[in-house]
Amino acid sequence: MFQYSSQYLRKLRNEIPIDTVITNLLKMEVHKTTGRLRFRCPTCGNYHTAVNPQTNLARCFDCKKNFNPIDLVMAVSGCSFMDAVQYLEKNAS
Numbered sequence: 001m002f003q004y005s006s007q008y009l010r011k012l013r014n015e016i017p018i019d020t021v022i023t024n025l026l027k028m029e030v031h032k033t034t035g036r037l038r039f040r041c042p043t044c045g046n047y048h049t050a051v052n053p054q055t056n057l058a059r060c061f062d063c064k065k066n067f068n069p070i071d072l073v074m075a076v077s078g079c080s081f082m083d084a085v086q087y088l089e090k091n092a093s
């Protein structure tokens, strides 16, 4: 089976802005209040969330969980890690 290098995966995680993944790719439900993007957590369904452009992670404070772009695709669509990587490859370039 084809394996992605960890370097490539890191690039994929870091170079696709997390807010682009949330709003443009996955078209998740979001609240925008005072300029801050809050997304509907795919795990608990609450909006007690934030995105951090510095780390390129999305966080749910209720679940106490961070999502990178790959995690988010997996959580929203219920797909496998490999599928999420291929989805990002296809849609983000």
Ligand SMILES: [Zn+2]
Residues within 6 Å of the ligand: 041, 042, 043, 044, 045, 046, 060, 061, 062, 063, 064
């Ligand atoms: Zn949550």
